[in-house]
Amino acid sequence: MDKIIVTITGLLSITGIYWFFFGKKEEAMDASDTWTITVEGGYKPNVIKIPKDKPATLTFIRKDANSCLEEVIFPDYKIKEYLPLNKEVTITLPAAHKTSGFHCGMSMFHGRIEVA
Ligand SMILES: [Cu+2]
Numbered sequence: 250m251d252k253i254i255v256t257i258t259g260l261l262s263i264t265g266i267y268w269f270f271f272g273k274k275e276e277a278m279d280a281s282d283t284w285t286i287t288v289e290g291g292y293k294p295n296v297i298k299i300p301k302d303k304p305a306t307l308t309f310i311r312k313d314a315n316s317c318l319e320e321v322i323f324p325d326y327k328i329k330e331y332l333p334l335n336k337e338v339t340i341t342l343p344a345a346h347k348t349s350g351f352h353c354g355m356s357m358f359h360g361r362i363e364v365a
Pocket residue numbers: 317318353354355356357358
């Protein structure tokens with residue numbers, strides 16, 4: 250029983266530390282109208298911040314052969330793009346923006362678009 254409590258306490262403090270740093274990083278993120286997103290086991294970065302009233306240019310480069318990631322979809326912009334392997338694909342999102350998201354063809358990997 251004691252062991253379980255120690256394990257849980259340990260896990261909770263690790264989670265807390267992670268949240269502390271992750272939260273800080275997110276707050277410090279600057280808005281930009283140009284982003285390069287690497288597609289490799291998901292989207293890197295998977296959270297981006299863009300200025301509300303300017304078009305945003307996102308360049309995707311897929312390095313992951315997983316066919317699940319070959320399409321990227323922006324439901325709120327009604328955009329669906331095919332991402333060839335190792336080729337840059339530029340997507341322009343017209344302003345104005347609201348907080349939204351994007352995901353792969355089967356909605357298994359997700360990214361978030363925040364608005365500044
Ligand atoms: Cu997928």
